[in-house]
Amino acid sequence: MRFVRHVGMAALLFNTMAARADAQLPTVQQVFDKFATAVGGREAWAQVQGRSEKGTADITFAGMTGSYERHSGAPNKMRMIIDLGMAKVDQGFDGTVGWAVQPTGQAQRLSAEQEKSLGESVQVGAAFLDVSRFAKASVDAKETFDGVECYKLSITSKLGEERTEYFEVATGLRRGAVTKTPMGEQRSMFREYKAFEGKQIPTKIVQVTPQGDVILTTAEVSFTPPDPSLFKAPDGIAK
Incomplete structure (x- = not known):
């Protein structure tokens, strides 16, 4: 009987500690x-109608380095180009139609699912700071991520895509994300935040792949809206 009481008290203590x-x-x-x-405040980001980043891309497992640029325009347009010399990645989204240019130079439209995902994930202005864009979100625990203590959040998008995001306890900065994809988990780390026009941006993004790391390092950032022609779908892409 005494043993049962001790077990009950232990369970009560554990539950109390967990609740705290x-x-x-x-x-x-x-x-x-x-x-x-x-990162600079919602008011500052709400003024942003476009953004361009330029830097370098390192494909560590292939020993390749090249140039990297990414442009975005309101409300959800995007263009990304990684030029490695021997190979080139060129992908865009005009707000409705998404495409990728193959190594042969031929442009191919993305799948409907990919376009929906881009339409939801590409954000210009302060939208990335608005929690109402999630279908579900919860703060699950404190956990060390990329060497710093973070709050671990489970997030489900309105399209049903699930991911885990990590925000540093001390600074509030987003330090990483783990996204579930058909190819498995994609792990990204956001490092070396720097201020550009009063807004903090991670200048080193490390994407962990089964083959090795892909590192995007940003050297220049502009908040001048990019030329609209950057987001125009290539000729031959069905609309």
Whole structure:
């Protein structure tokens, strides 16, 4: 009987400690409020109607280095070009139609699922700081990610895509994301935040692949809206 009492007391103590630990976690809104402050504030980002980044791309497992540029325009247009000399990645989205240019130079339209994903994930302005864009989100725990203590968030998009995001406890900055894809988990780490026109941006993004790391290093950032022609789908792409 005494043993049963001890077990019951231990269970009660464990549940109390777990409840206290949960109570110490912030809400999703609080995490994103701190994130917004850390990167320059929602008001500053709300003024952004376009953005261009230029830098280098390192394909570590292939020993290849080249140039990298990414452009975005309101409300959700995107163009990314990685030129490695022997190979080139060229992908775009005009807000409706997405495409990728093959190594042969032929452009191919992306699948409907890929276009929907791009339409939801490409964000210009302060939309990336708005938690209402998620179908579900929760703060699950504190966990070390990429060497720093982070809040671990489980997020489900309105399209049903699931991912885990990590926000540094001390600074509020987003430090990484793990996304579920048909090819398996894609792990990204956001490092070396720097200020550009008062807005903090990670200048080194490490994408972990089964073959090895892909490292995108940003050297230049402009918030001048890019030329609209950058987002025009290539000739021959069905609309």
